[in-house]
Structures are given as C-alpha cells and as structure tokens.
Amino acid sequence: MRSRAVLRVYRGDRQLGTLKSYEVETCEGMVVLDAIHQIQAKQDNELACRWNCKAGKCGSCSAEINGQPRLMCMTRMDRYQGDIIVEPLKTFPIIKDLVNDVSWNYEVNRKIKAFHPKPQQGGTLRMQQYDVDRVQEFRKCIECFLCQDVCHVLRDHNRKDVFAGPRFLVRLAGLEMHPHDVEDRLEAAKNILGTEYCNITKCCTDVCPESIRITDNAIIPLKERLVSRYYDPVAWVWRKITGKRKPV
Amino acid sequence: MFETFEHDVLVIGAGGAGLRAAIEAHAMGAHVGLLCKSLLGKAHTVMAEGGIAAALANNVAQDNWQAHFRDTMRGGKLLGNWRMAQIHAMEASARVMELEQWGAMFDRTSDGRINQRNFGGHRYPRLAHVGDRTGLEMIRSLQDHSAEQDFKVYMEFTAYRLLKDGDRISGVIGYWRETGRFALFRAKAVVLATGGIGKCWQVTSNSWEYTGDGHAMAYVAGAELIDMEFVQFHPTGMVWPPSIRGTLVTEAVRGEGGVLLNGKGERFMFRYIPAMFRGEFAENEDEAKRWLIGDKLARRPPELLTRDVISRAIVKEIKEGRGTAHGGVSLDIATQRTAEKIRSKLPSMYHQFKELGDLDITKQPMEVGPTTHYVMGGVRVDPETAQSTISGLFAAGECAGGMHGANRLGGNSLSDLLVFGRRAGASAAEYAKALNAFPNVDEQVARNLCREMLAPFDRTEGENPFAVTEALQTVMQDWVGIVRTEEELVRARKKISSLKERALHVRAGGNRQYNPGWHQALDLMNLLVGSEMVILAAIERKESRGAHTRIDFPKSESKWAKVNVTIYEKAGQMHVKQQPLPEIPEDLRKLVEGEPS
Ligand code: SF4
Numbered sequence: 001m002r003s004r005a006v007l008r009v010y011r012g013d014r015q016l017g018t019l020k021s022y023e024v025e026t027c028e029g030m031v032v033l034d035a036i037h038q039i040q041a042k043q044d045n046e047l048a049c050r051w052n053c054k055a056g057k058c059g060s061c062s063a064e065i066n067g068q069p070r071l072m073c074m075t076r077m078d079r080y081q082g083d084i085i086v087e088p089l090k091t092f093p094i095i096k097d098l099v100n101d102v103s104w105n106y107e108v109n110r111k112i113k114a115f116h117p118k119p120q121q122g123g124t125l126r127m128q129q130y131d132v133d134r135v136q137e138f139r140k141c142i143e144c145f146l147c148q149d150v151c152h153v154l155r156d157h158n159r160k161d162v163f164a165g166p167r168f169l170v171r172l173a174g175l176e177m178h179p180h181d182v183e184d185r186l187e188a189a190k191n192i193l194g195t196e197y198c199n200i201t202k203c204c205t206d207v208c209p210e211s212i213r214i215t216d217n218a219i220i221p222l223k224e225r226l227v228s229r230y231y232d233p234v235a236w237v238w239r240k241i242t243g244k245r246k247p248v
Numbered sequence: 249m250f251e252t253f254e255h256d257v258l259v260i261g262a263g264g265a266g267l268r269a270a271i272e273a274h275a276m277g278a279h280v281g282l283l284c285k286s287l288l289g290k291a292h293t294v295m296a297e298g299g300i301a302a303a304l305a306n307n308v309a310q311d312n313w314q315a316h317f318r319d320t321m322r323g324g325k326l327l328g329n330w331r332m333a334q335i336h337a338m339e340a341s342a343r344v345m346e347l348e349q350w351g352a353m354f355d356r357t358s359d360g361r362i363n364q365r366n367f368g369g370h371r372y373p374r375l376a377h378v379g380d381r382t383g384l385e386m387i388r389s390l391q392d393h394s395a396e397q398d399f400k401v402y403m404e405f406t407a408y409r410l411l412k413d414g415d416r417i418s419g420v421i422g423y424w425r426e427t428g429r430f431a432l433f434r435a436k437a438v439v440l441a442t443g444g445i446g447k448c449w450q451v452t453s454n455s456w457e458y459t460g461d462g463h464a465m466a467y468v469a470g471a472e473l474i475d476m477e478f479v480q481f482h483p484t485g486m487v488w489p490p491s492i493r494g495t496l497v498t499e500a501v502r503g504e505g506g507v508l509l510n511g512k513g514e515r516f517m518f519r520y521i522p523a524m525f526r527g528e529f530a531e532n533e534d535e536a537k538r539w540l541i542g543d544k545l546a547r548r549p550p551e552l553l554t555r556d557v558i559s560r561a562i563v564k565e566i567k568e569g570r571g572t573a574h575g576g577v578s579l580d581i582a583t584q585r586t587a588e589k590i591r592s593k594l595p596s597m598y599h600q601f602k603e604l605g606d607l608d609i610t611k612q613p614m615e616v617g618p619t620t621h622y623v624m625g626g627v628r629v630d631p632e633t634a635q636s637t638i639s640g641l642f643a644a645g646e647c648a649g650g651m652h653g654a655n656r657l658g659g660n661s662l663s664d665l666l667v668f669g670r671r672a673g674a675s676a677a678e679y680a681k682a683l684n685a686f687p688n689v690d691e692q693v694a695r696n697l698c699r700e701m702l703a704p705f706d707r708t709e710g711e712n713p714f715a716v717t718e719a720l721q722t723v724m725q726d727w728v729g730i731v732r733t734e735e736e737l738v739r740a741r742k743k744i745s746s747l748k749e750r751a752l753h754v755r756a757g758g759n760r761q762y763n764p765g766w767h768q769a770l771d772l773m774n775l776l777v778g779s780e781m782v783i784l785a786a787i788e789r790k791e792s793r794g795a796h797t798r799i800d801f802p803k804s805e806s807k808w809a810k811v812n813v814t815i816y817e818k819a820g821q822m823h824v825k826q827q828p829l830p831e832i833p834e835d836l837r838k839l840v841e842g843e844p845s
Pocket residue numbers: 150151152153165166197198199200201202203204205214215219
C-alpha cells in the first residue's frame with residue numbers, strides 16, 4: 001500500500017469554504033478518520049470534525065467521502081487510489097469544516113411519542129426472541145443521519161418542513177412493531193412525519209452503515225398500514241363501528 | 249463576557265448516569281438542565297457492549313442480590329465501599345426492568361424473559377444484553393424516554409470549572425464548542441456524570457471526551473477523590489492493524505465461550521487462577537469444554553476470571569516471549585461456537601473485525617492485548633445520596649469512586665450508572681428543594697476563569713497542544729501502566745511537572761469557533777490533573793491489589809485492605825492521605841468471605 005496520500009478536506013463555514021489539500025502518512029489498516037486526526041494534530045489544529053467511538057458505534061463521524069455519505073471511522077484509506085475528498089454532509093447546514101448542524105433531527109425526534117407499554121403483571125415484559133430481533137433491526141440505528149443526508153426529499157427538495165426522513169421512520173417502525181406498545185402513531189406518521197413523501201428510491205438503505213433495510217422493512221410496512229387505515233373503506237367502517245384500529 | 253442560565257439541578261454529562269440523574273431530578277419536580285460535551289446520544293455509554301449486570305435470576309434461579317454483592321466485593325479485592333456495592337446489587341434489577349418499561353429490548357430466554365449472559369467474575373449468568381451493543385440500547389432508551397420530559401438539554405457544551413459560594417456549590421462555567429462563547433450556569437445542585445480519564449494513555453478504548461473533566465473539576469473545587477491508583481486495563485483490545493490499536497473487543501466474546509491462547513497455541517489461563525478463586529474455576533480444558541456444552545457439574549473456564557487477573561496474565565505471556573505476531577495473544581471464538589451463533593450474539597465484533605481488521609471472527613482467532621478502559625477511582629461520595637465532600641455537588645457513574653474497589657466487574661458499570669445516576673438525581677433534587685434561593689456567584693471569579701480559558705489565544709508563540717498531550721500519553725503508557733514500580737512512578741511524576749509547565753505555554757490559533765486545538769489545550773489541563781492523581785495514589789499504595797500491580801510490592805497486604813488512598817487539594821498543591829475504609833457489617837463480611845451459597 002502507498003505510504004502517503006493526499007486528502008482534500010472542506011475548510012470553511014456555511015457561507016464560504018474551499019477544499020484544502022493535505023498530505024498524510026499512511027499505515028496499514030488506516031481509516032479516513034485517522035488521517036483527519038493526523039492533520040488536526042500535526043498540520044492544522046483548527047480543522048474541525050466530530051467523532052467519539054472510532055468503531056462505527058456512535059454515528060458521530062458522518063461525512064461525504066468522494067461524494068459518498070460514509071462514516072469516516074469505518075472507511076479504510078486503501079479503498080481509494082487517488083486523492084480523497086472529504087466534505088461535510090450536504091443536507092444539513094455547515095457549522096465549520098466537517099461539522100454539520102444536525103439539530104433539526106433532534107427536533108423531529110421529539111415529535112414521536114415514546115414507547116408506552118400495556119400494564120402487565122409482575123413488571124416483566126414477556127416476549128420472544130423473534131420479536132426482539134425484528135425490532136432490533138431498527139433499534140440498532142446509530143443516528144449517523146447518513147440516510148437523512150442522502151434522501152432526495154430532504155437533500156434536493158429540502159422538505160424538512162413536511163418529511164421526517166428515513167431515520168425517524170425507522171424509529172417509528174421500531175415502536176410500532178414493539179409487541180407491548182400501546183400508542184397509536186399512524187396519525188403522526190401521516191400528518192406530522194410525512195411518510196407519504198417517501199417514494200421508495202431506497203437510497204437510504206444503500207448508505208446505512210448498520211445495514212438496516214430501511215425501505216423494505218421499515219417504510220413499506222408503514223406505508224401499507226397507512227393505506228389500510230386511511231384508504232381502505234372496509235377498515236374505515238370497522239373503525240367507525242368498533243372504535244378500534246384494525247388488527248394488523 | 250458570558251450568558252447566564254439557571255437551574256435547580258444541573259447535570260454535567262449525558263451518558264447513562266447523567267441521563268438517569270436528569271430524569272429522576274425532573275420527576276421530582278426540579279428544574280433540570282443537562283450538559284453534554286458531545287451531541288446527545290453519543291456519550292461513552294453508547295460504546296458499552298457486553299451488558300448490564302443484575303441478579304434477575306432468569307437463567308439461574310439461585311442468583312440473588314447477595315450473590316451479586318459477593319462477586320462485586322471479591323472482584324474489587326475487598327476494597328469497594330460495602331454499602332455502595334450492597335445498594336447496587338439490591339437495586340440493579342429494578343433499574344433494568346424500568347429500562348424495559350421505557351422501551352429497551354433485551355435478548356430473551358426461551359420462556360420470553362430477559363436472557364442473561366456469563367461474564368468475568370460473575371458467578372451466574374447475570375448480564376442483561378442485546379447482542380453486543382447493550383450500551384446503545386441503554387442510551388437510546390434513556391434518550392427517548394427523556395425526550396418526553398421537558399428538561400433542557402444543552403449539547404456540545406464543555407464544562408470548565410465549578411463555582412462555589414463559600415462551601416456550597418453555586419454553578420458551572422464553560423464554553424459552547426460551536427461558537428467558543430462562554431456560559432455561566434447558576435445551580436443549586438450540580439451532578440457530575442462526566443465519565444473517566446482514559447485519554448491520559450496512548451492505548452485506550454476511550455473517546456476524546458474522556459479527559460477526566462469531572463475528576464479535575466471536583467478536585468479544583470476542593471472535593472476529595474479516592475482509589476485513583478486503580479485503573480482498569482481491559483484485557484482484550486484490538487492490537488492490529490496499528491491504527492485501531494486499543495479499540496475494545498467485548499468481554500462477551502469470552503462470555504459466549506471464547507478462549508485465550510498464547511503464541512504457541514496454549515490455553516494459558518489455567519495457569520493463572522489466583523488463590524482467592526481457586527475451586528471456583530475449571531482446572532483443565534476438558535472441564536472447560538464440558539461447561540461450554542452446559543454440564544452443570546463443570547466449573548466455569550478461567551477466561552471468565554476478573555479483568556485485572558487476565559490483563560496481568562496476558563502481559564506476562566507476552567513478556568516471556570509467548571505473544572503473537574503483533575505483540576498480543578489470540579482470542580478464539582471460531583472453534584467454540586457456530587458461525588451463525590457468533591454473528592447473532594456478537595454482530596458488532598464480527599463487523600468491526602471484518603471492516604477494520606480484514607478478519608472473519610467466525611473463522612479466525614482475533615489478536616488482542618490490554619487497553620485502558622475504566623477508572624475505578626473518582627469523587628468520594630456518600631453511598632446513600634451520592635453527595636461529594638462539597639455541599640450540593642453530587643457524582644455518579646465512572647467519575648464517582650468507591651463502588652468498584654480495586655477492580656470493576658464487567659457489566660457492573662451500566663448497572664452502576666442507572667442505580668447511582670438515579671440516586672444522585674433524586675438527592676440533588678431534594679437538596680435543591682431545601683434551598684430557598686440560588687447560592688451566590690462571584691462574577692469576578694467567573695470572569696477570571698473565562699480569561700484563563702482564553703489564555704491559549706494570547707500566546708503568539710508556544711507549543712502545539714496535541715504534541716504535549718501525546719507526550720503525556722506516552723509517559724502514562726510507559727510508566728503508569730499495568731505493572732508499576734516506584735522508580736518509574738517517580739520518574740513519571742517528575743515528567744508531569746515539566747509537562748504542566750509546557751501546558752501553560754501551548755497556543756491556539758484562529759478563532760473560537762469549533763476550534764479543536766483550543767479545546768485540546770483546555771482538556772490537557774484536566775488530563776494532567778487526572779494523571780497526577782493516578783501517579784500519586786499509585787506511589788502511595790505500596791502493595792499489589794486488583795488493577796494496581798507493583799513489581800516492587802508484589803503481594804496484597806492486609807493493612808492496605810483497610811484504607812482508601814485519598815487525593816485532595818490544599819494551597820494549590822496535590823496531596824495524598826490514607827483514610828480508613830468504612831467497616832463492613834459482620835453478616836455481610838461473612839457473606840463475602842464465606843463459601844458461595
Ligand atoms: S426510500 Fe424514501 S426515505 Fe429512503 S431515500 Fe428514498 S425517498 Fe428517502
């Protein structure tokens with residue numbers, strides 16, 4: 001492997017910025033985050049980035065590497081031959097260099113009703129491993145917001161006013177599929193989180209570092225539920241008569 | 249010079265302990281603020297892998313709080329605060345169940361209850377877990393639950409120093425990472441939940457946040473700290489490739505049956521069972537194999553000994569020339585479990601090695617060695633209330649001392665965060681309620697601290713703060729590691745004095761907005777305080793116990809079993825003294841020293 005590499009890193013804020021070139025020494029197994037740290041420590045103390053775990057567990061180090069939304073800590077340098085371009089996420093305002101303002105995501109999160117269980121005896125929730133496995137696919141989300149970055153509804157059309165983005169449909173799906181949850185979030189899924197804005201391009205699934213099948217396993221089932229709640233006349237009549245939601 | 253905020257209870261740190269404290273204080277009616285150094289949900293808790301220890305007795309009916317208490321005290325080499333260990337063992341189960349009510353989903357037993365896994369030092373399978381990312385599950389559950397409470401969360405704010413009104417806590421001063429502007433938080437009570445000091449070392453599993461901020465803030469404010477000589481080096485960090493050195497390999501690998509082999513392929517841990525645990529562990533490979541397939545008469549394999557014991561054994565194997573190619577030992581699960589089981593129980597380990605180490609852990613052994621992981625020592629607290637020696641200052645989680653004694657058992661950290669996070673939050677709320685007015689803040693003092701924070705910008709010449717940090721980490725790695733001698737510790741101490749001098753001359757360029765060089769310059773101050781505490785305490789304790797191993801005093805001495813080494817500040821100098829351990833009641837002493845029930 002090569003012993004030196006050139007990184008071209010975005011330096012600037014939301015108004016103004018350029019790609020600045022840095023040459024770094026490389027070693028076996030090195031990841032892009034290592035290179036950024038090396039620059040920070042040896043060449044440019046002011047270069048800003050976020051990170052915490054350096055093991056793909058915290059979702060802090062999201063960036064666009066050669067145009068691809070990725071975790072810097074899980075991206076090996078030896079994937080690339082030429083210069084490596086590192087930029088902040090495009091969908092969120094830039095604070096400085098590789099640091100984005102992702103506060104919008106935290107606001108959206110507050111709009112989702114948290115888990116509330118049915119009352120149960122003895123305090124123990126009984127459930128089966130397959131229930132856990134199904135829901136854990138969604139709960140393993142590390143909130144890297146890479147899916148949010150790549151989703152065209154947010155990225156190209158900037159519809160943050162109406163669409164919560166794939167990350168929060170993932171959270172919603174996890175809550176809706178929890179076997180003990182009693183809340184009804186379909187109303188919110190439709191009117192507040194804007195599930196219908198998703199047109200199933202699957203770009204979010206492609207970039208998810210946790211390999212969550214966002215579109216197939218979270219969004220499509222949610223859309224199906226919405227259809228049967230709001231557009232299925234039989235279900236509508238059933239609900240009017242019984243006051244209950246249709247068993248799914 | 250700064251904006252001002254007011255809260256009855258201000259919690260510093262938003263990992264498991266901080267979140268749990270904030271939730272509790274809020275539930276008790278206090279007006280709560282929560283400061284995070286990172287974004288919410290990214291704190292170090294997220295990296296915890298193995299599980300939460302609690303005697304739910306789902307897998308083995310004999311388990312109970314007494315057994316958990318006994319394991320914790322013995323694991324801490326009898327130096328833990330007995331009352332903290334007792335409270336922890338008694339309350340951990342309720343905290344786990346509560347987490348489930350807030351949405352956490354743990355792996356299940358066949359009859360649908362929380363499944364518990366084996367871990368080092370725990371006599372029974374005791375760790376509630378979900379695969380190998382229990383910390384994420386815990387922090388997300390707390391985060392989602394707290395999103396429905398209306399306390400205020402301040403993200404990317406670094407707390408710098410505590411403020412006092414006479415002997416009482418009165419607030420905190422610090423800076424927003426984004427803008428570099430200062431803010432003063434006036435508070436009736438402050439809860440420290442800032443985690444550990446792992447960044448003092450070169451090889452560490454800890455993140456950039458772990459610069460001992462809470463330890464240093466408490467120390468500077470005049471609080472006492474105990475047990476700082478006890479730093480846990482986790483036996484299994486990654487060693488190869490070099491850029492990933494130190495990254496944690498969860499103990500769950502061994503909990504699920506993984507074995508340790510030296511470079512010659514020998515399963516060496518059978519040779520290292522300490523006298524205290526003899527009779528409780530398998531004596532040969534055959535017995536260990538029978539345990540793995542569920543033979544109830546077979547005893548647990550020695551890979552499940554406590555972390556201090558295993559780290560020392562690994563160091564010895566390597567030193568005596570029986571290491572692997574890159575200076576580690578092998579951790580092998582591939583020959584013990586099916587590929588499918590490995591992927592389902594250790595998904596993130598599988599992924600981590602595949603992506604970063606080009607290695608398939610279902611087929612090949614991992615190469616591992618010790619990595620700095622956790623500090624047992626911290627702020628001295630009252631076991632019931634988590635209050636420090638300063639009125640109105642509380643501490644919980646890793647930054648508090650006492651609970652784990654000389655060595656922490658795996659899984660006892662996540663439970664510690666919940667149990668004492670909740671207690672600290674509750675006591676802080678009560679304390680705040682009893683105060684009619686906010687204690688005074690001397691704004692002049694606050695302004696001086698702001699000036700102190702800005703000092704690195706005033707220096708036109710000066711050293712790179714990252715270079716001084718690296719020099720410090722090298723000193724700590726080389727001389728204040730797993731095995732220690734007086735000579736090296738004294739040398740390290742001298743080195744720290746000169747590094748302190750250098751730290752006063754580091755410079756920050758550019759402006760105050762999101763400036764890592766400046767942040768590093770300030771964190772460096774705390775790293776130096778943390779390092780000095782460890783060194784002083786390590787020089788003081790002239791014996792070997794738990795995680796503190798002195799080559800020049802290789803034995804554990806009974807007189808040292810009766811004292812905590814305490815660190816405190818006086819006239820700008822760091823001092824050390826010995827304080828008697830609280831006496832354990834007779835019935836509990838018998839429980840700890842007697843045969844397992
Ligand atoms: S599948 Fe839906 S949510 Fe995902 S990127 Fe496409 S439009 Fe966005």
